[in-house]
Amino acid sequence: MTTDTHALTTEHSPVAGLAHDARGGISNPVLGMILFITSEVMFFAGLFAAYFNVRANAPHWPPTEPAELAEHFNLHAEPWFAAALTVILVISSFTCQFAIWAIRKDNRTGFVRNIAITVILGVVFLIGQLYDYSTIGFGLGDGVFGTTFYTLTGFHGAHVFGGVIMLSVVLYRAMAGQFSARHHDAVEATSLYWHFVDVVWIALFSTLYIL
Amino acid sequence: MHPLRHPKYAIAVGLLFVLVGLVYWLVPEIGHWHVDYAGVTMLATLGIAMALMAYVLIAGSPNE
Numbered sequence: 001m002t003t004d005t006h007a008l009t010t011e012h013s014p015v016a017g018l019a020h021d022a023r024g025g026i027s028n029p030v031l032g033m034i035l036f037i038t039s040e041v042m043f044f045a046g047l048f049a050a051y052f053n054v055r056a057n058a059p060h061w062p063p064t065e066p067a068e069l070a071e072h073f074n075l076h077a078e079p080w081f082a083a084a085l086t087v088i089l090v091i092s093s094f095t096c097q098f099a100i101w102a103i104r105k106d107n108r109t110g111f112v113r114n115i116a117i118t119v120i121l122g123v124v125f126l127i128g129q130l131y132d133y134s135t136i137g138f139g140l141g142d143g144v145f146g147t148t149f150y151t152l153t154g155f156h157g158a159h160v161f162g163g164v165i166m167l168s169v170v171l172y173r174a175m176a177g178q179f180s181a182r183h184h185d186a187v188e189a190t191s192l193y194w195h196f197v198d199v200v201w202i203a204l205f206s207t208l209y210i211l
Numbered sequence: 212m213h214p215l216r217h218p219k220y221a222i223a224v225g226l227l228f229v230l231v232g233l234v235y236w237l238v239p240e241i242g243h244w245h246v247d248y249a250g251v252t253m254l255a256t257l258g259i260a261m262a263l264m265a266y267v268l269i270a271g272s273p274n275e
Binding site: 025026031034035037038039041042044045046048049050052053055056 | 247259260267272
């Protein structure tokens, strides 16, 4: 009976591929993460709403005042470094998913390797963002543009930092052999969070540097 | 599996909110009134949040 139910869950359920309990449905860690991500969607929605409201009501965008900072505010002129950071984060999402696929097949070597690469890429992204902050030419207090830019990217960076910590815990536990094809709910939950952080950055990059 | 339990219906729920957001943007845009971009953004992203919630309801239901 249990085996039949499990087979139904893994082969025909809408959550096929995600961790879930034997009766069908979603496991508690994954459910908790989805609910958390939902609240985070609305958190970033508020930040994006503030940005678009400010942008729509500004006479010029990017702002031309103060004149000495206008050149720095024009992020569209040099999006390449941020684009490189975007590529790093997108690749990290792929490696994270490769890790998930590996542990689902009980391939622990591939799992540990891909999680380690994901952690490294996350750290590289954070270092890159700090470097970007140090060279961007304006600060948090430099008008509404500076405030919205640092609030949006800063909160995202904090989320990446949180994700790196989660991935590091997963890596530590993976190296201790605590995950298997049947028991890896924490990995699935962390992976969902990492993909979410990646999607938010793509939205941020598109909004701040391209649109 | 009941047909309504397919994940595509979660997306449909999200799209409903996006549609409301679209109307909220389009009406003042056509009427040349002030567009509330903050509200449009919130409604559009609420669509994502509601799709996730609908997915939880669909996927979280036990099979038996």
